[in-house]
Amino acid sequence: MANGQGLEVLHVDMDAFYAAVEVRANPSLAGRPVIVGGAGPRGVVASCSYEARAWGVRSAMSSTRARRLCPDAVFLAGHYDAYSEVSQQLHRILNSFTPLVEGIALDEAFLDVSGVHRLFGSTVEIAKRIRTVVDQELGLACSVGVARSKLIAKLASRMAKPTATRAGTLPGPGVVVVEADTEQAFLQPLPVTAIWGVGPATAERLARLGVVTVGHLAALPMASLVSALGLAHGRSLYDLSHGRDQRPVVPDRAMKSVGHEETYAVDDHQHDSLRRQVVRMGDAVASRLRDAGLGGRTVTLKVRFADFSTITRSRTLAAPIDTARDITQIGWALLDPIDVSVGVRLLGVSVSYLVTAGPALPRQLSLDDLGEAGPGRHRGPGHPPPNPSPSDWNDASTAVDAVRARFGTDAVAPASLVGSDGIEVKRRGDTQWGPAR
Numbered sequence: 001m002a003n004g005q006g007l008e009v010l011h012v013d014m015d016a017f018y019a020a021v022e023v024r025a026n027p028s029l030a031g032r033p034v035i036v037g038g039a040g041p042r043g044v045v046a047s048c049s050y051e052a053r054a055w056g057v058r059s060a061m062s063s064t065r066a067r068r069l070c071p072d073a074v075f076l077a078g079h080y081d082a083y084s085e086v087s088q089q090l091h092r093i094l095n096s097f098t099p100l101v102e103g104i105a106l107d108e109a110f111l112d113v114s115g116v117h118r119l120f121g122s123t124v125e126i127a128k129r130i131r132t133v134v135d136q137e138l139g140l141a142c143s144v145g146v147a148r149s150k151l152i153a154k155l156a157s158r159m160a161k162p163t164a165t166r167a168g169t170l171p172g173p174g175v176v177v178v179e180a181d182t183e184q185a186f187l188q189p190l191p192v193t194a195i196w197g198v199g200p201a202t203a204e205r206l207a208r209l210g211v212v213t214v215g216h217l218a219a220l221p222m223a224s225l226v227s228a229l230g231l232a233h234g235r236s237l238y239d240l241s242h243g244r245d246q247r248p249v250v251p252d253r254a255m256k257s258v259g260h261e262e263t264y265a266v267d268d269h270q271h272d273s274l275r276r277q278v279v280r281m282g283d284a285v286a287s288r289l290r291d292a293g294l295g296g297r298t299v300t301l302k303v304r305f306a307d308f309s310t311i312t313r314s315r316t317l318a319a320p321i322d323t324a325r326d327i328t329q330i331g332w333a334l335l336d337p338i339d340v341s342v343g344v345r346l347l348g349v350s351v352s353y354l355v356t357a358g359p360a361l362p363r364q365l366s367l368d369d370l371g372e373a374g375p376g377r378h379r380g381p382g383h384p385p386p387n388p389s390p391s392d393w394n395d396a397s398t399a400v401d402a403v404r405a406r407f408g409t410d411a412v413a414p415a416s417l418v419g420s421d422g423i424e425v426k427r428r429g430d431t432q433w434g435p436a437r
Ligand SMILES: [Mg+2]
Pocket: 013, 014, 015, 016, 017, 107, 108
């Protein structure tokens, strides 16, 4: 693991994210103060460009105050679908470097790069490369902090940011590295609120103890902190103030599933039509899995009946799957024994127990995978089958994704989805398909 050893933790944070996406969509806004947020009397600033920050505008500030500070600002209501889409693209880029990506916001993530130096070079080279790829592929800027721990990496990325001035925005260093032996010097001058777990209430309590900076906090004996804040909180702040943060980067996929569910306008009592819904959902889920470079071992079917009672049925497999055919087959097997005569108002298919399959997987560097049979293929008796590589799982599925990427989602679909009035295919990012036909 990275923590406690080398500089293996990156914190990647997009610069002025929402505002930057808006400027990208409308280049005439470049260089102008742009504020994304509610423009009404109770509105709040969600994001603002550096040109607006130069006038003191900040996120979470009331829009009324922001307008007073910066009367020339362009106020935009925001396009959250677009931000979410860019966020997915960003996470795809980050996942192309390492599967150890922990997203903490739409535009922020931690990476543990300890396993990928042979592929991508030193930690600092990886940090710079991420900035280049994000710039080239998304046309957006990000800042990267590099350190031994999440705590310091996150603080370092702030130091890497551009600086807003009224004469113009000064570029930041882009990448800031905090070496182990400079952590204390880096941390001590920062305000205590820079540390996780120090909200306004704690900050006020600490201020009564004369604690304003992290350095002040680190100078206190642990016993004083514990008596002021309680055992767990006191101890945690004591450790953090000394730069001790053992929290590992926890990849998102360790906890997540990919799935879809739909509530029907009219209860469905027929196995046949429900089976067709399973095909549709299986296809959508498979596409999203492959898009994220993931496979999953558990397929879950969720059924809510007309009386709102809800059941789930799952099956866990020995090997991960990522194809529509496999997911559908299992979905059908789960559906068939269920008595649907009372009527089904909601159906859902999800895949969990996810495993990564990206190009950065360390196992793909293993010599075992480079035998004559090629990566990911079983080499006969005496050789245990290697973990399946998704590129091998189903070439046809990959081809479907490629066609869709080029010609649109509707270009390809399983035969049973083709109805008299076209193809119904779940689009990524939709939460609902809408009522069944
Ligand atoms: Mg940001």
